[in-house]
Amino acid sequence: MKVLIFETEEEAKRNAASRLLRQVQLSPSSVLGLATGGTMEAVYAHLIQMSLDQSVSWSGVATFNLDEYWGVPADSPASYRTYMNAHLFDHIDIVRSATHVPASDGRDPRDAAQLYEDAISAAGGIDLQLLGIGKNGHIGFNEPTSSLSSTTRIKTLTDDTRRANRRYFDRLEDVPKYALTVGIGTILASKECLIVGTGQDKAAAVKAMIEGPVSAVCPASALQMHRNVTVVIDEQAARDLELIDYYQHVHPAGQEADLFDV
Ligand code: F6R
Numbered sequence: 001m002k003v004l005i006f007e008t009e010e011e012a013k014r015n016a017a018s019r020l021l022r023q024v025q026l027s028p029s030s031v032l033g034l035a036t037g038g039t040m041e042a043v044y045a046h047l048i049q050m051s052l053d054q055s056v057s058w059s060g061v062a063t064f065n066l067d068e069y070w071g072v073p074a075d076s077p078a079s080y081r082t083y084m085n086a087h088l089f090d091h092i093d094i095v096r097s098a099t100h101v102p103a104s105d106g107r108d109p110r111d112a113a114q115l116y117e118d119a120i121s122a123a124g125g126i127d128l129q130l131l132g133i134g135k136n137g138h139i140g141f142n143e144p145t146s147s148l149s150s151t152t153r154i155k156t157l158t159d160d161t162r163r164a165n166r167r168y169f170d171r172l173e174d175v176p177k178y179a180l181t182v183g184i185g186t187i188l189a190s191k192e193c194l195i196v197g198t199g200q201d202k203a204a205a206v207k208a209m210i211e212g213p214v215s216a217v218c219p220a221s222a223l224q225m226h227r228n229v230t231v232v233i234d235e236q237a238a239r240d241l242e243l244i245d246y247y248q249h250v251h252p253a254g255q256e257a258d259l260f261d262v
Pocket of ligand 1: 034035036037038039040066067131132133134135138139140141
């Protein structure tokens with residue numbers, strides 16, 4: 001794992017955005033795996049601004065989001081489709097039909113899951129998978145004890161996750177209990193992963209992901225098995241890391257000399 005620690009949350013999110021932009025610049029027909037949540041709001045805001053400033057076209061890019069609440073219609077204000085339109089797709093020149101979010105409608109979830117896996121395969125797989133991390137170590141909506149080789153399926157959300165996402169709904173009771181999420185195996189099949197975590201709330205999960213044993217108790221720890229993962233965190237999220245001095249020695253202030261020399 002490449003562990004990049006930035007002094008501030010802002011710097012970490014800007015760096016994550018610059019990495020996504022770089023991927024699109026280097027490979028205009030990239031297939032990106034995308035995430036939602038509070039962390040990504042600022043990442044996408046930077047990405048939009050950078051795309052405009054540098055006239056980067058998204059017209060050849062395809063995207064696959066990690067997850068969607070089960071039973072929440074795509075046009076609901078609380079759906080992840082609505083989130084993605086509002087926070088990214090409405091502001092760049094991506095072809096809307098090339099953007100994918102798992103289906104949340106009434107069809108059999110097993111069919112919806114298989115269709116999603118098939119669509120990812122048909123697109124040639126994910127080139128760069130963007131991830132956030134839950135306080136309990138979840139990635140996508142793969143909650144603790146998810147199979148480390150799981151593929152897309154329906155998952156029951158933990159109460160903690162439902163409370164964390166309460167802000168997108170009127171009442172806690174309105175937060176769905178289930179979501180369709182790509183699996184940990186699906187994530188591990190991507191060519192590259194970029195995981196972003198900021199704030200002291202994420203410190204325990206970040207430590208378990210990077211330095212804990214590989215365990216279904218912390219789904220993000222499965223990323224230790226992937227050969228190309230970049231972890232972008234701020235000092236608050238890094239504060240429990242035992243080997244923090246080493247990470248900062250290898251990448252002072254989160255920098256790596258070759259980022260823009262590819
Ligand atoms: C949502 C997703 C989740 C979030 C995670 C962190 O698509 O993939 O794993 O990334 O719950 O969410 P925030 O950023 O709100 O703390």
